Amino acid sequence: MASPSSLLSWPHRAISLSFQPKNPSPSPATARVSVQDPPPPPSDANPSPGRSSNTSRYVWVNPNSPRAAGLARARAGSGRRARLAAAAAALAACEAGEAPVAAALEAAFPEPPSEQDAVIVLNTTSARPAAVVLALWWFLRNAEVRKEVILYNVALKALRKRRRWSDAEALWEEMLREGVQPDNATFSTVISCARACGMPGKAVEWFEKMPDFGCSPDMLTYSAVIDAYGRAGDAETALRLYDRARAEKWQLDPVICATVIRVHSSSGNFDGALNVFEEMKAAGVKPNLVVYNTVLDAMGRAMRPWVVKTIHRELVSQEAVPNKATYCCLLHAYTRARYGEDAMAVYRVMKDEVMDIDVVLYNMLLSMCADIGYVEEAEEIFRDMKASMDSRSKPDSWSYSSMVTLYSCTGNVAGAEGILNEMVEAGFKPNIFILTSLIRCYGKAGRTDDVVRSFAMLEDLGITPDDRFCGCLLTVAAGTPADELGKVIGCIDRSSAQLGAVVRLLVDAAAPSEPLREAAGELLGGARGVVRMPYCNCLMDLAVNLSQMEKACALLDVALRLGIYSNVQTRTQTQWSLHLRGLSVGAALTTLHVWMSDLYAALQAGDELPPLLGIHTGQGKNTYSYKGLATVFESHLKELDAPFHEAPDKAGWFLTTSVAARHWLETKKSAELVAV
Structure with missing residues (x-):
């Protein structure tokens, strides 16, 4: 056994290392470890209270122990890392020329570098792409390289990071000229580079080359190319590759799942997107924030806000931290579905977190508020927009349009005019909306002269009226007193001569119904589908308000013949029903009049009525009024003394029995059934 004296006279080169202990003492004393110095005497290890607390402490390490070898390796590794970091920094600082690059690397590597050294420098340098390629060539000539493809892959990765597709293609060609065989990592890097550069077609092209070089896709390649096919619009191939990856027992990862969810969402297959999300969880793959954001966006596009709320609660329960993208997805989902409370809650969280909200998100919120009557909330949002220091958050013409729409629907003339003046002062011209x-x-306010003045403004600005604008004039005409109706009809004439001719036939009490029927058929037959029902509703409202029930019935006949109103009446053995949901008040009263006449005619013909008769108005209310169609109809049925009563177990339905209906119909004459 060696004596202590022999250990003190260690014949080899001395090793002196210093380290910081894993759990340092609160004392500021520095610990030094030496395999050359002897252990300190006990008096030094426990200094007396009178000695300075700054005295260094020494810990002796047996040079034959594994600990000494580990310390030596750590010191050597630290030096190597510093040398390679310096080489990467020197490469980043030099000019992108062959001579400067060679000089920088020769200074950093007096001796031939290893393959691993070359990989580390190429992977960590922030040099220009041209300098990276020159450094690659220098390493290939001077380093101890066993597999050249590894260095090419690292250089391609550096070009991918900088999104230099042309340089990546050129390096690929150089690689093939030098006879270097690409491997899976090469293709994965090139494919992901094409995807990062926004060139999904190129990514697909490189994927299809893999079999020619004897390469088979791995999980990373599948993920990149599935996304590339999806972005290129080939959803079928993307999903087929996903099925192939699953069949080959590749482990699902969040990247692939997020990609497939996005592909399903882009193609409109929202059930498929949700199935992939549930499938990955069943397979034991924990969704990350990217997956959550992707599926939230998909469900928002699918108009499934209740699913969005469930997924958001799950995200929070999994202790994932929502980011701005998460809140943007939530806002998109809730504003589209008009979930006002939820949208405003998300908006206030974003405000509290001081997140950037651009004008697009603000406008989505304002549009939602205008549709559901959130006046105070819209005013709060509009104030925040004007107070924002970010130019991307300032109100634009769409913001002002939403505010004017909000005030106009509530009949707030002063508010609408004030927003219009603000808009003009901000440098925006009023648009048709x-x-x-x-x-x-x-x-709504009964200010017909201001209607005419606003129409003149439209002509002065050179704006051509569209179908919706004409529909708005029809709506105004339906509520305008007869003595001022001519002013509005003049505006309708100048907007659409064909529509004006129909309105004039309608308001002329001396004109027969048949010319109106023909003119309305031509008008509605050529109108866009989105405006045909509003036109019918407004025209029948106007006819009912003018007590022109015969002409209202002619318009209803045209609408039914053109399929504008469908399934208005249904008949079964046990119940005959009238469906009025979605109709205006005038259109609904006209339809009721025709239905009551049909019932009376059935009785006159000796037909038996079913046990139950029902009228379905729906239970919804106008956003800006407490009166919905059900409320109006309930009052009207009472005026008629009709035996229909609101069903307690079927909201929006008015029901009666055949016995009560027969008795009521027999006591009335057909012409007296509806008092308009």
């Missing part, structure tokens, strides 16, 4: 809303506002 703002003028449409303004005319609707003046019409």
